[in-house]
Amino acid sequence: MPARDSMILRVDLTAGSFEHRTLEQCAVDRWIGGRGLAGAFLYPRCTLSWDSPDMPLILMAGPLAGTSAPTSGRMCIMSRSPLTGTVGDCSVGGALAFQLRRAGLLGIVFTGRSRSACGLEIEDGSVRLEDASGLAGRDTRELRGLLSGRGSVAVTGPAAENGVLYASVMVDDCHAAGRNGIGLAFAAKNLKYVCIRGSGKVPVRDPARLSGACEQIRRLMAASPVIMGEFGLRSMGTGALYDLMHARGMMPTANFRRTRFEPAPGMNAPALKRLYSTRRTGCAGCGILCRKVGAGGVHIPEFETMSHFSALLENDDTACVVKANDICNRLGMDTISAGSTLACHAEIIGRRLPAAEILALLEDIGRGRGGGLELGSRRYAAGMGRPWASISVKGLELPAYDPRGAYGMALAYATSTRGGCHLRAYPISHEILRRPVATDRLSFSGKARIIKIAEDANAAIDSISACKFSFFGATLEEYAEAVSAVGGIEVSAQDLISAGERIYFRERLMNQANGFGAGDDDLPARFFREAGTSTAWMETPPLPREGFVEALRRYYVIRGIDECGLALPSKCIELGIDAQAEAADRL
């Protein structure tokens, strides 16, 4: 791969120095890009504290970014999670990856800590650090305005400055790198923002082949009702899932004590579309445009945010839901963790939070007056002597799919390397959305293998930096064709999944090095003891513990880890991970 395809910018924020380094071909071949390659930089230092100056903060694009490949404009941002201590990564959209590739870079690796707040500005070959100390306290929307005209912009808000453990990074105004507190990783380096503008062209070895692959991908996306249908992501945004989760009795309500929220039908995506006259927007080069913006530029919440700021908090005020999303985005906080932490708080104090109190608490958290809520639900609940009220896995709050309604999702939450995350395996795809075909959502049969395959495939997808939504239609078969066309190296779908397995296994190794084991691959006890909300036509019983434990056991066998959740040496050798640890230091 020529230099332009694999150039990494290393930024030492302590010294204020830069270095351009071309990756060795073997690193790109093994780790692809995006999440895989970012992990290669994190691995040698993964046991450092998240706020150590030597802890890297990595922004990494994938090989397809900047090309015509559909939905290929995702960027991985990775460090060690301040919230959970696990691998901390986010796939974020906008134009950041697109501009980075056009500026001739595949990634940026930050180390060190700036003496005062700073911003990194890249314009093609020009790189400079700017003083950002005057920007303290500004919200992300204000910053976006101040930095307009400088290309794609990633910024943190007041929440990161104030130590909120679930602080986010906002990219190009409405795209959040939300989970794991990655915004606080920026703050730990005194890095306030990153601006990137590029004008170059990303080289493509075989343009005709890429064009053919793109045609196949677009055809499959058009054929997918979930993506392009009248009720799909393009038309309604991710909020399209809201009605379905309610209909399936999977809508987490009252901090996961119930699974149906009666006002939901009046607060759904069509209601938001009507109330806010929404229009489509999205990432660079994307034909789906799943993000929705209302009149006056108001951000329309995504599905998780809609659900958590309504059902999870028993809040039937739609305007409050939209406002809560706006506050989180402006202050730079993850909406899932924020909503879930408030729900945990409501359960502990024993009363429902009125709309005004929800908004006031969010403002307080982001402005440094959180009273412990800024620590996330696990630490907050433990501090209040009610640890069971935190509905989280490995300290990361669960998103808006109640696992009692989808057993694959239950297993996937437990095994996710970044904690309670729906995206590592996303079994909702087949358990609810019937893609590629429907599976029995109330059964663990076969799910161990299915989850493992999906984790590996999604690790590959995050590494080529494609959007997972594309895969409600297309498959890695078509994307492998695109990767082959761009890089000029023959890659099959199964080659990508094999790389994904290596990437996922290495993430488990990093967590293992930080003390995570089988005891952490579990769900809150509530799901095994308490039923969801049953109706006359649908039962939602507690998760069967025995079935879950057996599925987890099978997963360990398939993944190549022992009953303690620790990597088998033979699997490490098979995947060549140890040798890679040494190589990673030289990246």
Place this chain on the structure above:
Amino acid sequence: MKDLLLKYDDKLVRSGMAEPGSILLGGLDDSVTWNRIDPLCPGLEEVLAGLSVNSILFARPAEPYFSMISLLAGEGAGMIRPSDCETRTFLHDIPVASGMVAPELIHSLRRRKSVVVPGRGVVTWGTVSPEQAFITFSSVCFACFVKFFSDCLEAARGRGLALRQRETLALATSLLDDLPAGPQGLAQGPFTTEAEVRNAMAEAGLRTVELRLVDSFFGNISYLLDGILYISQTTSSLDELAGAIDACPLDGSACTGITASSEYSAHVGILRGMDRGGVLHGHPRFSVIMSMLCGREGCSGRGSCHIRCPVERLVEGIPVVPGEVGTGPYGLCNSLPRAMEGGDAAMVYGHGVFARAGGDFRGALGTMLDAERACRTACLDLLGSSPSGGSGSRG
């Protein structure tokens, strides 16, 4: 897992795609489960080990598929390239291996969903369910059936059929069953309650499958009642519609239809202006074959017939329109409703037949049967192979 394996074993047999006892279906969780034990299992487990999948299927297709696939496998330099919608959208192409050798099968299956082993059978896989392996196997059989006849029609217009083509055609023709004169036993409409609608849709879907008017048991079906379109869910099997029908309010007040059929928009367009009625969509093979037969010499649109066609075509009196699955710029939802303004049926190039139902599904299924019967007769006439009887198929 075992239940699923046996279910799709049975479906392959019932659909006439494979003979009883010729099917091997393996499901993989932490260990492999087979539908039956066979000396080929260890070799297929070797293939499984080389892939990241959860199920594998190997079967010898029943006749006439086996002969058709064998013939096509010998012609294409390691690849079969059908041009029907199913292949264009999902299969892309069908690799051909030189033998039942694990490394070679693995090599092909790491890239594609299926591989043909000449003289032996077809191997396919799934990542979440053996159903995917079943669907791909069915698609390969369907695509090769269509390509075989399309190739024969092409040859008949030019140099004439080769010997193996003639032999295979004779075999295929001899295996065609009669199609019934009309749909029997379907509920009479109009339907006035949701329960009646759901039952009628399930019944019509099952009958469509029994008549082998779809491949992979797909196709879709809908019925409009009181401003709500009841429509089969995406990837649902027409013979298993209980619990797989979405109720979609046409006022757009809910998104529960996100799991509705890819052709939801086309169904809505076809039913626009109606109070009650439905749509039945199947993939009758001879209709698909004839929809792709066009004699226009030197046509400027050649090669892109599936997305645009410069002329208005009729096959056996039924309009044929271009259009791809779903709602994209070339989606059939743009072309189909207009084509059905003047009648109750239309064909989509290389894809299948859409038939509008009035108060119930008897008319729609009858229309589809009539279309298929006419297309089969026309096709066999062109090939000089008209059987003495009618034209059903148990192949």
